[in-house]
Amino acid sequence: MGMMFNGERKPYLKVLKGRERPAWAPLKRNLLTVPNRPGALPKSTDVEPRPLAVPIVIKGVDLADLQKIKEDLAAWLVTDEPCPLIFDDEPDRIYYAYVDQSIDFEEIVKLGMGTLNFICPDPYKYSSVSKYQHSIISEGMSLVTPLNKGTVKAKPIFEIQVDNDYTHIDIS
Structure with a gap:
């Protein structure tokens, strides 16, 4: 199993079992205490x-190649801004993450094993598929209703592509 980060996938990297992807981001409940209550x-x-701990293995030809792969890994993963992160076992979900901390590889001949620690400042994961309900009202008129099947309120983003000249388009 693998992953795609910032639109790129590396053939030398495999994601191992044991990854930590919590079902939801950590919550901090703020409570008000009242005296005598x-x-x-x-x-x-x-x-x-949202933190994501991802155990990985990288495979090179030999120990020298493994060192080059680690340099390539750093060039790929170390970014200034969060980037899209997609896992093969969750292909329709996108996390926006960047690498947090460092990685220490346990190196054996041509293999390196370690854990990538990502942090998602935006704690939510997003769907890569737009969901909407499309209804034909009459000839030349249709109604599109955006559906939010997620767990958090979200405002829709409308992109309209027209195939003819129109004098009126309503969004309400």
């Missing part, structure tokens, strides 16, 4: 950045 009252919830 047992317990607390819910105040707010903070959604914290």
